[in-house]
Amino acid sequence: MKNPNENPKVNCDDIQRLLVNKISDELTRDEDRLVEEHLKSCGHCRSYQNTLLSLKDSMQIGRGEKLVPDPAIRENIIQRMKTSQPQETGILRSTWQYVKSVFQYRVPVYQTLSGLALIALIFLATKQISFSPDQRPPEPRSLVRMEMPAPTQMSVVDNLDILAHQKIGQSAKDDTTLTRFIVSTM
Amino acid sequence: MAIFKNSYAKYSDEKLMGYIQRGDTSAFNELYQRYSKRLLFYFFRELGGDEGKAQDFLQEIFLKIVEKPGLFHTDRSFSTWIFTVAYNMCKNEYRRLQVREIVENTPDMDEVLQDCESELHPSEKNVDHKTFERALLTELDKLDDGHRTAFLLRHQQNLSIREIGEILGCSEGTVKSRLFYTTQKLAAKLEAFNPYKAEVPENEKSK
Numbered sequence: 001m002k003n004p005n006e007n008p009k010v011n012c013d014d015i016q017r018l019l020v021n022k023i024s025d026e027l028t029r030d031e032d033r034l035v036e037e038h039l040k041s042c043g044h045c046r047s048y049q050n051t052l053l054s055l056k057d058s059m060q061i062g063r064g065e066k067l068v069p070d071p072a073i074r075e076n077i078i079q080r081m082k083t084s085q086p087q088e089t090g091i092l093r094s095t096w097q098y099v100k101s102v103f104q105y106r107v108p109v110y111q112t113l114s115g116l117a118l119i120a121l122i123f124l125a126t127k128q129i130s131f132s133p134d135q136r137p138p139e140p141r142s143l144v145r146m147e148m149p150a151p152t153q154m155s156v157v158d159n160l161d162i163l164a165h166q167k168i169g170q171s172a173k174d175d176t177t178l179t180r181f182i183v184s185t186m
Numbered sequence: 187m188a189i190f191k192n193s194y195a196k197y198s199d200e201k202l203m204g205y206i207q208r209g210d211t212s213a214f215n216e217l218y219q220r221y222s223k224r225l226l227f228y229f230f231r232e233l234g235g236d237e238g239k240a241q242d243f244l245q246e247i248f249l250k251i252v253e254k255p256g257l258f259h260t261d262r263s264f265s266t267w268i269f270t271v272a273y274n275m276c277k278n279e280y281r282r283l284q285v286r287e288i289v290e291n292t293p294d295m296d297e298v299l300q301d302c303e304s305e306l307h308p309s310e311k312n313v314d315h316k317t318f319e320r321a322l323l324t325e326l327d328k329l330d331d332g333h334r335t336a337f338l339l340r341h342q343q344n345l346s347i348r349e350i351g352e353i354l355g356c357s358e359g360t361v362k363s364r365l366f367y368t369t370q371k372l373a374a375k376l377e378a379f380n381p382y383k384a385e386v387p388e389n390e391k392s393k
Contacts (some may be wrong), residue, residue, distance in 0.1 A: 026347075062223075081209060
C-alpha cells in the first residue's frame, strides 16, 4: 500500500476540494489519479466521497419523492391546442364557413329577397345592353326599308285619295304619295 | 399509433417545437413526455417541496409553449431555453409571494431527524436514506437562488456548465465557483446524515 503522504504537497483538504469537483466531472486525468491513490489509504476522505455521492444520487430524478405529472395537464393543453388552431384552409371550406357566418346574422327575409331580386335585375339589364354585334336582335319589320319604284304621274293620280276628300292633301297617305313624287322628279 | 410515436421520437426537441408551432399535437405529446417529469422535479425542488405549486408551474410552462411558441427560436437549444423560462418563473414567484420566508421557517436538522425517526418506514436503512434526503431538501432551501439553481441544473438535470451559465446569465467560471461552494457546504452539513458513512479506522483519520 502506498503511503498517502507520498506527495507531501497533497493533504486531505486538497483531496476533498478535488472530490467536490470530481462529482461534477471536472477533474483532469492526473488529478483523478491523485485522488484515487489518496482514497486507497484514507478512510476519512472515502467517507467524504460517500457523502458527495449520496448527495449526487439523491438529486437524481425519481429518487426520494414519487412525483408524477398530473395527467389532466396534458389533456387540458391538448384540448386547448385543438380549439385554438385555425381550421384547414380549403377554398370550399372557407367559403362554407363564410356563408355560415353570414347566415348567423338575423337578416330579415324580405330584405334578403329584395336584395337578390335587385341583383338579378341588374344582371339582366347588363345582359341586354352588352350584346355583341352578332347577337343583336333583328330590327322590327316596320323599320325595314323597302325598295320602292319611283312613282309615275299616273300612279300618283291613282293613289291620291281625291274621291274620299274632294281635295288633294287631306290625308297622310296623300302627303306621302305627293312627297315621294316630288322627290323623284327633283 | 406506434408508427407515429416512433417517427416523432427520433426528432430533436427543436424540430418538435417547429411542429408545435404549426399546431401538431403529436409533437407536443412527445415533447411533454421528454420534459414534464424533469420540469416537475425541478419546480418541486425550487419551490420548497410544494407539489401543488410545482404542478401548477408545470401546466403554466407548457401552456406558454403552446400559446406562444414564437417565443422560442428553433436555432436555439430547447433545453437551455425551457430551463431559462422555468428559472425566471421561479424567480418571479420568489419576488411575488416571498416563498423564501416560508423556507426560512422550515424545521432545523434535529426536528427533521426526529420527524423521520417517528414517521418513516421502520427499516433502518430506509430511515437513513429518507433522513438524508429530507435534510438535503432543507439545506437546499436555505441556499440563495443562484447557488441552488446551479446545483439543481447540474446534478438533477445533468446540464453542462456552459448551458447553466447561459440559463443563469453568468460566466462558466461563476457557475463552477457556485457549484463548488454549494457542494462543499451541503457535504459539510449532510455528512452526519450520510447513510453510507463508514467507520474510519484510527490510523486513517484526517491528515
